[in-house]
Amino acid sequence: MVSGLPEVARRYFDNAIEPGTPLRTTVRLRMRGVFLLGDRQNQQTYQMSARQVLSPPAEFVWVPTMASGPLRITGSDALVRGHAWTRFWINSLVPVVNEHGSSDLNRLALTRAAMESIWAPASLLPSNGAQWLQTGPNSARVTFPTGIEPIELTLAHDGSVVEVLSMRWSAENPDRQFRLQPFGGTVEAEARYGGFTIPRSVKMGNHYGTSEYIPFFQAEMDEAEFY
Secondary structure, three states, rough: OOOOOOOOHHHHHHHOOOOOOOOOEEEEEEEEEEEEEOOOEEEEEEEEEEEEEEEEOOEEEEEEEEEEEEEEEEEEEEEOOOOOEEEEOOOOOEEEEEEEHHHHHHHHHHHHHHHHHHHOHHHHHHOOOOOOEEEEEEEEEEOOOOOOOOOEEEEEEOOOOOEEEEEEEEEEOOEEEEEEEEEEHHEEEEEEEEOOEEEEEEEEEEEOOOOOOOOOOOEEEEEEEEE
C-alpha cells in the first residue's frame, strides 16, 4: 500500500495508521478551544466548541459556538458537493457573514479541506488520489486530485506531523483582496482514535511564517469517530 512511496510518506503512515485499521476517510470531530477575531490592533478572544464532519480533500461541515461575555456567535462553515458557504450570527439574530457559492469561497474552502486531511490519514493514501513528493529529510508536498494548491507537511522523526502549510486563496489581508497567501500552523500534540493517530492540539492561522501571523484557530480535539 505504501511501499513505493517516499520515505517521509512511509514514516507518516507508519505513525498515523495502525495495521489492520479500516481505511475510512470520513471523520466526525468534536473540539474546543479559542478563536480569535479581528487583527492585532482590535482582537477579541472567543471560547469555542464545535462539531465537524470532514471528508478530505473535498468536503466538510464545521458547526461552532463561539462565546465572549454576553456575545455568542453561531453558524456553519462548509464545503459540500463543490458548494461552499460561511454563515454566522450574533446571538442568533444579527448576521455577521452570509456568503455562499462564489468561486473565491469555493477555492478558499478547498484548501481548508485539503489541509485538514491530517485528521483523516487514510485520505492521504495514493489510492485516494494523493500524490507525495519528499522535499527534505522531514518534509513532503502532497498534491490532491481537486487541483487545489498542495499542502506542505513537516514531520518529526517518529512520523508525527509538527507543521502544516499551504498557499490559500484568501482576502484576509489589509487590502481585502483575494490572493494566494500562506496559511498554516503547528501541531502541539497527537492522540490515537480508532486506529488512527491524528493531531489532538493545533494552532493555525493566516500569514503563517510571517510577522503578520496570528494563530486565530487554537483547538483541542475531544472526540474523533471514523466512518
